[in-house]
Amino acid sequence: MSIFRRISNLFSRGNLEREIQDELRSHLDMRTEENISAGMTLEQARRDALLRFGNPAVMQEKIVAEDAALTLESFFADVRYALRQLLRNRGFAAVAILTLSLGIGATTGIFSILNAWIIQPLPLKNPQQLVIFWRAAADVPNEPAYYFSWRDYLYFRERSHSFQSLGASFERGYTLTGSGEPASLHGGIASNSLFNTLGVTAFRGRLFLDDDNTGPPVAVISYALWTQRFHQSMSVLGESLTLNEKPFKVVGILPPGFSYRVLDQPHDIDVWTLIQAGDPQYKQDSVTAVAIIGRLNQGVTIAQAKPEIALLQAENDRHYPDIPKSTAYLSSLQQDNTREVRASLLVLGGAVGLLLLIACTNTASLIVGRNIQREKEFAIRAALGSSARRLLIQLLVENLVLYGISGALGLLIAFASVRGFVAWNPFGSLPAQPITVSLPVLAVAALLTVASGLIFGAYPAFRASRLNVNQALRSSSSGASAATGKLRSRNIIVLTQIALSVILLIGASLLLTTFLRLNSQPLGFNPADTHVINLALPHKRYSSDTQLTQFADRLSERLRALPGVDSVGMSYFLRLSDAGTDPFQIESRADLTAEHLPQATPITVGPGYFQAMGIATVAGRDFADSDVQATRPVAVINEEAVQRYFAGKNPIGEHIRIGDPKDPETQKNPWLEVVGIVASTKSTRYNQIAWESRPEVYTDYQQQQIHQYFANSDYTTMFFVVRTQPGVALGDAAIQKTIWSQDPNLPVGAVKSLGEMVAGLQTQPRIRARLLTVFAGLTLLLAAIGIYGVMAQSVAQRYREIGIRMALGADRQSVLALVLKQGITLTLAGVVLGTVLGLIAVRFMKTLLYGVTSTNPATYVGVAAVVCLVALVASFLPARRAASINPVRSLRTE
Incomplete structure (x- = not known):
């Protein structure tokens, strides 16, 4: 049997x-x-x-x-025989096991990351039913552009039939005071239906109720805050927390593991407060932005719900003609949570898949080479009565043992890589689900190991089982008379390795070029030796523009007095990412209609801001201490605004007014005299990698009624930019002491380097470039091992032939060239195949590139040159061994 x-x-x-x-x-x-x-x-x-x-x-x-x-x-x-074979061939075993364990380990580790981020559902009730609403620009209908407003939420909640319930929320920074040192909390404000829509229940206490709408202010805290700040004390329930100078009664604690994020928000919310009736920010017709979350009715899909919401949006927008044209975009909450990292994760998944494929083909190549050396053993077994099926089974078991050992070692690599990834946290945030090598991941790893062993071990075993017994018995023990073409199958395997390596190298080269182009872009400001301090001033204590400017003046003076500080500037808005534009009028261009007014980003700053940021003044002057409320209002514009809207004319002395002339409030805005031009700075947009210059209008903080811009918030944000002398470290303790000398109740977080903030905007392209380069380097190394193995085996198979050539007069150079020619020919074939496949593969990477095209000739030529150079080195060692063969000894072996 x-x-x-x-x-x-x-x-x-x-x-x-x-x-x-x-x-x-x-x-x-x-x-x-x-x-x-x-x-x-x-x-x-x-x-x-x-x-x-x-x-x-x-x-x-x-x-x-x-x-x-x-x-x-x-x-x-x-199995015992397979283990003895591995111990007898330690070199083969070491290379094969290390190669396979690297491929299996990397694949398992990346799959663990993908599983936590993309595959595992969010830790919410039936998360597949949760949908988030966005306004999208008409030209980019599948990317979120704007939040809906509170009045949109109320309109959808009353009329939508596709959803069981709708909830609304928005981020809100909170300053916690009154219990120890002041602390900044990641806060959120929510409708009373939010938690019901998400399907969450309280861990302790309760969540928001309808009665809370008209009662005293209440709050719900996260399990993490309860643990870290209140040490899991139950006495916090019913206590009053002072948030932004306002008391809130704590009524509940959210369960551990609860995670609700919007638009790649990196942190979970620490404390939630309720949108209550009578809140001036959330009136019936309020345009305050909110994130709208809906739970679909059973059996309803996003595709079915979208037309209804689009229709409701159009109906509601007709009542408000000032709303910019947009379209409704619905997305699953799961997809929304991974929008920014999804492209990077999929690129890494594809790269590690190719790495595993190359590792398996490399091992198959090694197995084919080893089986060629064992042909005499197989022939003797067959001559003694062993059937081809029995030999095939034995070889398959040997391969499965090899892959099993590699899989076990690969799991250790996977555990280490997952821990390293979590500690590194390259994306700046971790998924809602913990990244672990879980049971499903272990099952996939086991299946991957067995499947790889069967698929990539079957061909070498099948080939060995079809051995010509008579020919093998007649050949010498050294295999000197191996037939021509015996290595053809191994050559095909190595050619495939080279082609796959070329594909990864092309992708890595393009992404690395993208990152280098982004990193070398002149940004218009100098982030070196520059630090940023972000403060939130509560309205209860800073209720007027005068109080805000006085605080900014005092703190700026104290910061300038710190040792090693060169300059200090203040801004209410730090524009490193796109924040939208406002129209503005040019007094001398009365011919411009409201629809064709120029657009610019308004930024309110104080004296010294341009110097602290390293922004050059091109013409005119900077803001001065003499620019106060009683003097004529002034403005500074950047070069981009000059080039777009002033047709090369000198705009200094021109008068501009910010705001839409159709808005009655714009008539209250003063005409600003342009007194200076500064260099254009570059910023980026959400989920995009390109740096772009945009028109900007700077106004003086002493002349602006800035408080009105923060009327819908409990606090006013200020950014202080501090430039130090080269090499001077600005300590958090010194900054904290300086700020608390002005206001001991202001929370002070970590002081951020401007360079780190800029690098944070390049996180995705940097991670893609670095990791894909590492994977490409590993695949190139594996391809080099494969080429070396083929050449070494070829030399062993042609040992007697080379000896005869040298005995008949061939010199070392000709033998060296003979072997090198074989290696280079094999490499060139793989490079050509890989280039063709690479041209097809990079078409899917176009959106990830910047400053380089997917068909950049320099990339393909450079990759081909690198692969050929590595192949030349890998082929040289066997070629030199062949050139050193002693013809007398090679002939004597027969």
């Missing part, structure tokens, strides 16, 4: 028992017939047959047990 049949019998006991019963019955019948022929009666004949064979039930159990034992004994014998 074959081993396949024996193994299948282990899983089909019923079929096996029926077959044994039939076979025993036939033997009993035959014996009974023989006894009847010998003169016995039917009863005597039957009894004699049963006595000779014994109890049929006992015989059946014995045969089944022996069948299983033989199967397992044969399998374990093959």
Whole structure:
């Protein structure tokens, strides 16, 4: 009985028992017939047959047990033999196991990351039903552009039929005072239906109720804040927290593991407060931005709900003609949570898949080479009666043992890589689900290992099982007379490795070029030796523009007095990322209609801001201390605004007014005299990698009624930019002491380097470039090992042929060239194939590139040159060995 049949019998006991019963019955019948022929009666004949064979039930159990034992004994014998073979060939075993474990480990580690971020559902009730609403620009309908407003939420909540419930929320920074040092909290404000929509219940206490709408202010805190700040004390329930100078009663604690984020928000919310009736920011027609979350009705899809929301949006927008044209965009909350990192994760997933494929093909190449050296062993086994099937089974077991050991070592690499990734946290945030090598991941790793062993081990084993016994027995033990083309299959495998390596190298080169172009872009400001302090001033204590400017003046003066500080500037808005534009009028261009007014980003700053940021003044002057409320209002514009809207004319002395002339409030805005031009700075947009210059209008903080811009918030934000002398470290403690000398109740977080903030905007392209470069380097190394192995095996196979050539007069250079030619030919074929495939593959990467095209000739030429150089080095060592063959010794071996 074959081993396949024996193994299948282990899983089909019923079929096996029926077959044994039939076979025993036939033997009993035959014996009974023989006894009847010998003169016995039917009863005597039957009894004699049963006595000779014994109890049929006992015989059946014995045969089944022996069948299983033989199967397992044969399998374990093959495993023991496979282990002996690996110990006998330690070099082969080490290279193969390290190669495979690297591929399996990297794949398992990246799959763990993908599983936590993309595959695992959010830790919410039926998260597949949760949908987030966005306004999208008409030209980019599948990317979020704006939040909907509170009035939109109310309109959708009353009229939508596709959703069970809708909830609204928005981020809000909170300053916690009154219990220890002041602290900044990641806060959120929510409708009372938010938690019901998300399907979450309180861990302790309760969540928001309808009665809370008109009662005293209440708050719900996160499990993390309860643990870290209040040490899991139950006394916090019912206590009052002072948030932004306002008391809130704590009514509940959210469960551990609860995670609700919007638009790649890196942090979970520490404390939630309720949008209450009568809140001036959330009136019936309020345009305050909110994130709208909906839970779909059972059986309703996003595609079915979108037309209804688009129709409701159009109906509501007709009441407000000032709303910019946009379209409704609905997205699952799961997708919204991974929008920014998804492209990077998918690129890494594809790269690690190619790495595993290359590792497996490399190992298959090594196995083919080893099997060629064992052809005499296989021939002797066949001559002694071993069947091709038995040999095939033995080799498959050997391969599975090899892949099994590699898989076990790969799991250790996976555990280490996952821990390293979590500690590194390159994206600046971690997914809602923890990144672990979980049971599903282990199952996938096991399946991957077995499947790889069967798929990539089957071909070498099948090839070895089809050995020509007579030819193998006639050949020498050294394999000197190996037939031409015996390495052809191995050459194909290595050619595939080279092609796959070229694909990864092309992708890595393009992404690395993208990152270098982004990193080398002149930004218009100098982030070196510059630090940024972000403060939130509560409205209750800073309720007027005068109080704000006085605080800014005092703190700026104290900061300038710190040792090593060169300059200090203040801004209410730090524009490193796109924040939208406002129209502005030019007094001398009365011909411009409201629809064709120029657009610019307004930024309110104080004196010294341009110097602290390293922004050059091109013409005119900077703001001065003499620019106060009582003097004529002034403005500074950047070069981008000059080039776009002033047609090359000198705008100094021109008068501009910010705001839409159709808005009655714009008439209250003063005309600003342009007194200076500064260099254009560059910023980026959400989920995009390109730096762009945009028109900007700077106004003086002493002349602006800035408080009105923060009317819908509980606090006013200020950014202080501090430039130090080169090499001077600005300590957090010194900054904290300086700020608390002005206001001891202001929370002070970590002082951020402007360079770090700029680098944070380049996180995704940097991570993609670095990791893909690492993977590409590993694949190039594996390809080099494959080329070296093929060349070394070729030299071993042609040992006698090379000896004859040298005996007939061939010199070392010609032998060296002969071997190198084979390696270079193989490499060039792989490079050509990889280039063609690379041209197809990079079409999917166009959106990830900046400053370089997907068909950049320099990239392809450079990759081809690198691969050929590595192949030349990998081929040189076997070629030099071939050139050193002693012809006398090579002929004597025969």
